[in-house]
Amino acid sequence: MHTDTERCVRAVQSKDARFDGWFYTAVLTTRIYCRPSCPVVPPKPENMTFYPSAAACQQAGFRACKRCRPDTSPGSPEWNQRADVVARAMRLIGDGVVDREGVPGLATRLGYSTRQIERQLLAELGAGPLALARAQRAQTARLLIETTPVPMAEIAFAAGFSSIRTFNDTVREVFALSPSELRARVPKNRANSTSTPGVLTLRLPFRAPLNPDNLFGHLVATAVPGVEEWHDGAYRRTLRLPYGHGVVALTPKPDHIGCRLTLSDMRDLPVAISRCRRMLDLDADPVAVDDQLRTDPLLAPLVDKAPGRRVPRTVDEAEFAVRAVLGQQVSTAAARTHAARLVTAHGEAVDDPEGGLTHLFPSTEALAALDPEALAMPATRRATLTTLVHQLAEQTLHLGVESDWEETRARLLALPGFGPWTVDVIAMRALGDPDAFLPTDLGVRRAAQGLGLASTPAALTAHAAAWRPWRAYAVQYLWATDNHPINFLPGEPR
Template sequence: MQTATHFDREHCVRAVQSKDARFDGWFYTAVLTTRIYCRPSCPVVPPKPGNMTFYPSAAACQQAGFRACKRCRPDTSPGSPEWNQRADLVARAMRLITDGVVDREGVPGLAARLGYSTRQVERQLLAELGAGPLALARAQRAQTARLLIETTPLPMAEIAFAAGFSSIRAFNDTVREVFALSPSELRRRVPAGRAAGETTPGTLSLRLPFRAPLNPDNLFGHLAATAVPGVEEWRDGAYRRTLRLPYGHGIAALAPRPDHIACRLTLSDLRDLAVAISRCRRMLDLDADPVAVDDRLRTDPLLAPLVDKAPGRRVPRTVDEAEFAVRAVLGQQVSTAAARTHAGRLVTAHGTPVDDPEGGLTHLFPSPQALAALNPETLAMPRTRRATFTTLVGQLADGTLHLGVESDWAEARARLLALPGFGPWTVDV
């Protein structure tokens, strides 16, 4: 048995017996008699404690020969908040795996990005999560395949390669092993009203789960107030934005619902599905543990009334760390409206055009390479800020500065503070 990270057995058993949804994604319950694994909040009658064993990841359950429960669908649980909080090797590796690096670059590519050997990465992931990078990536491919099977009318062969499988056989074997159903059987289980899925090529509608509570006014209000024209907009009750993705581009429309975020993705290449979902979740901070956050904030007598009035606040993040850094510089010592105007001009002049038949989005935010190539004299900003801007985009473009999900945050912060014009306000924004 692999004991679930951070929790002893008694703690896990109590969470399962009380069907506590707060622990979904923190650990998984495997039932020895049925060989099924579940989320802690599974609605079925809990098994006897003696028949329970616990794992820190779905991949570890799958490697041990357990199959996903058809009732609680543990593969759709929110992710562990640990991976967005920590900066150690395991957390950085998990962020990269979720971002699809193993599928695109293999385990050697993952290790190279982390600055460790493949053996070191494998050993640490096995020690903490009970599964290595290949198994973790395989679990993600299975989840992506299930999404495509249940929400699109695509042929199974197209789904297999869009989900990242190297062959139809690997796709069929993995789906059957993880879900105890063939791909065709999975599709037949979809309710009749949902069976057809989206009919627009490259467009998918899905639900992004989160741990309750969630304060949508705080989260989406910030995103709408800071939206860059052409890249982001608030339209028809949804926050919409363009996405620069590994294989192409996309548009995400995200709307708050009582128990999930309604997500509509339009992708130029379906191989980007898992990455697009991961980045949207990270931007909305959906893997946070809001109960723990609120409990901590309530220890401050000034914050406690605010927390009680509006629990479940999230910290809006970004889908592109380089873009976020550039926008932080554009926002130095100016109003939010002025920062949006500056960013909008850059987008119009240097962004990549995209087609958006459903709204007013026009461009991808300019890449660091495009911004590094522009004439700095054309920037309508003070000379010192112009120097800060050109230094930042130059280092992002040539790889001197890395701000991706694999970054060690303390190291990245120190590197930013060493740049001219970067103080704590800009770095911590």
């Protein structure tokens, strides 16, 4: 979008927050870059230039605006609605792969050479993988500086910098302030809001509107005891992270999601934030989604009644796939019971002084090592589960953010016991395909029939072609017609 100068200028002049994260405005006279909704008086059009990423702005010598804080914009919706190599690379960079494995590790995961990855990212985003990872490190550093009392030396390494000098130089270059000056600017009433080691409180932005009912309702209704819970108005769960583990509490607010993170290793902060944003689908563009779905006169009333529905996803793709198998042909309650047994027997214990969480969901390695006969389920489903976890543990099947959606679908369908419903629910909620569709799902068919649509899978698929590429969101609106717990926040009247 950044190449459409006229459209970008209009968005900046109208301070349109819908475009935050889509592009960045760099002001040639001040050498500052902003989000489109920056509250300051817009510069003259001839003094504006536009970039597709914060990293590209920084590479061009612009510093972040101190008023609108463009580095805290929601992420571009492009990276979660596409499955090409650039989108997959951006999801991996957000998951911290470059910091942990370098650019060669990023390229290996994607099956390309480092030169190909660098060339494609530079062409579309104006910055290579190292610059994009650097921009993420700068944002992580800012978060830690402003929300914790952690010493600067510890922040430098927690944010992923190789040295304190690099940390100091980057912060000065990006924000035009030293780390200590950044901390001094934080208002006293919100500076260092907690002194508990490893605990951070922050706000996760999103593009409005956001309807929290099905988003949190689904997560809570299907929550695995010990791993997830609804406590004091927040969805809480344990997190398995690259350097350790964590607990997150996510609270829906009118203009943001409140996020309280407890981490055993602060280096996991950017990964934890990225996975929570992905689980809650916070980088979606709800206006574009809803406008497309409203073109169907039968679906339009559902969208108008409660716009901004998101697709509830996951923080752990392998975990979700295991849970999808456990939920085959059983009720939600039975699926939770099966999962809770696995957690108690094979999950890693964690401490949770603030709630009732007790375990991490078992790793695929732990599940692959268990005795299949110990699984209290039909033999066919037991074979399905054991085949899945062995392939995940041996890495012959990948379900990470780098997955090619169509290739992964084909691999899943080749496994015993995997039919279209299981594959598409994994595609929707684990892989993040915004066009995944469930024409055989009972709830979807019942809702379609209630709207006057033909409810056979073939007829429903044909009608749903008009909803593309947002059929996963259409499923959320169809599910919402049912009086099921997944559609309501706990304690909300029905």
